[in-house]
Amino acid sequence: DAMVIQNPRYQVTQFGKPVTLSCSQTLNHNVMYWYQQKSSQAPKLLFHYYDKDFNNEADTPDNFQSRRPNTSFCFLDIRSPGLGDAAMYLCATSINRGADTQYFGPGTRLTVL
Amino acid sequence: GDSVTQMEGPVTLSEEAFLTINCTYTATGYPSLFWYVQYPGEGLQLLLKATKADDKGSNKGFEATYRKETTSFHLEKGSVQVSDSAVYFCALTGVNRDDKIIFGKGTRLHILP
Numbered sequence: 001d002a003m004v005i006q007n008p009r010y011q012v013t014q015f016g017k018p019v020t021l022s023c024s025q026t027l028n029h030n031v032m033y034w035y036q037q038k039s040s041q042a043p044k045l046l047f048h049y050y051d052k053d054f055n056n057e058a059d060t061p062d063n064f065q066s067r068r069p070n071t072s073f074c075f076l077d078i079r080s081p082g083l084g085d086a087a088m089y090l091c092a093t094s095i096n097r098g099a100d101t102q103y104f105g106p107g108t109r110l111t112v113l
Numbered sequence: 114g115d116s117v118t119q120m121e122g123p124v125t126l127s128e129e130a131f132l133t134i135n136c137t138y139t140a141t142g143y144p145s146l147f148w149y150v151q152y153p154g155e156g157l158q159l160l161l162k163a164t165k166a167d168d169k170g171s172n173k174g175f176e177a178t179y180r181k182e183t184t185s186f187h188l189e190k191g192s193v194q195v196s197d198s199a200v201y202f203c204a205l206t207g208v209n210r211d212d213k214i215i216f217g218k219g220t221r222l223h224i225l226p
Contacts, residue, residue, distance in 0.1 A: 006156075042202060042216035043157070090156050098212050101147070104156035 003027070004105035006091050012111045013081050021076040021108045023091030031097055032074040034066060035090040037107070043090055049074060050097055078110075086112045115140040119203045119217035126193055127225050134188040134220050136177075136203035144205040146170075146179055146186040151200045151219070160188075160201070198224045 005024045013019040023032065031050050035043035047056045049068045063085070065077040078085055088107045094100040120135040138144065145164045149157040161170030166181035175190045186203060203217040 004156075040219070040221075042218055045213055092157075098206060098209060100206075101159055101162060102214060104149075104158065107154075107156045109154075 004091055004093055004103055006089075006105040006108050008108060009106060010109050010111070012113065013078075014113050015082065016080045019078050019081055019110065021078075021089050021091075021110070023074045023076070023105055024072050025091075025093045025103075026072070027093055027103060028071060029093035029095050029103070030071075031094045031100075032068060033092040033094075033102065034064075034074070034076050035092065037088040037090055039087075046076070048097075081110070081112045083112050086110055115144065115205060115207060115212075115215050117203050117205055117215055117217035119201075119220055121218070122200075122221040123223055124220060125223045125225065128195055129192045130224075132188070132190040132193045132197075132222070134201055134203075134222070136186045136188065136217060138184050138186065138203075138205050140184075140205055140207060142207065143181075144207050146177070147204040147206075147214075148175070148177055148186070148188050149202040149204060149216075151202065153199070157202065193222075193224050195224045195226050198222055 007022045033048040034046045037043040046060045068074045088109050090107045091105040092102040094102045116139045118137050147162045148160040150160045151157045161172045163170040163179035169178045177186050177188045200219045200221050202219045206214045
């Protein structure tokens with residue numbers, strides 16, 4: 001089945017130790033999104049790629065970076081995780097931006113010790 | 114700016130009860146409206162959507178009607194099951210290509226056997 005896959009499902013890192021989260025899709029969608037979701041809150045958009053065009057949200061900290069080497073893969077890099085970065089990270093895709101439905105992966109739960 | 118307001122939870126119901134989760138929105142133009150569901154430990158899944166006034170979205174026994182006159186998109190189900198226990202997010206996207214999805218804060222639903 002076509003889907004959005006995130007690895008790992010659970011990631012534990014130490015304060016200040018860089019970490020990379022992975023997302024892949026078999027939907028061949030143009031747009032890939034990264035969201036941060038903290039407990040009992042709605043997802044918060046960090047950034048998205050429209051094809052190779054990177055679009056950062058104004059309030060996304062510089063500590064968060066992303067790479068999209070090809071259509072299928074997108075990575076979230078957290079350069080120096082702080083305790084406040086512990087959250088669920090959700091990847092999503094859509095055919096185009098705007099009103100298109102977004103398809104979410106299962107998420108990676110990040111713990112920072 | 115555009116916004117989504119949904120009833121606060123948690124909502125606790127007995128199995129086979131009737132469910133309504135209220136959602137109202139503020140937006141310019143004619144947004145697309147969505148309900149997403151998030152089961153424990155999982156990412157978001159699209160439950161249903163409607164793209165124009167008076168459209169009814171439906172899936173898995175859930176329904177919601179796009180009401181332009183009351184700017185509402187209330188989620189209903191006639192007979193809930195324990196497996197419906199989850200967090201439900203109402204959301205909208207605008208008509209412009211650069212519009213982002215805007216989520217409500219989510220409503221946690223507990224169904225008791």
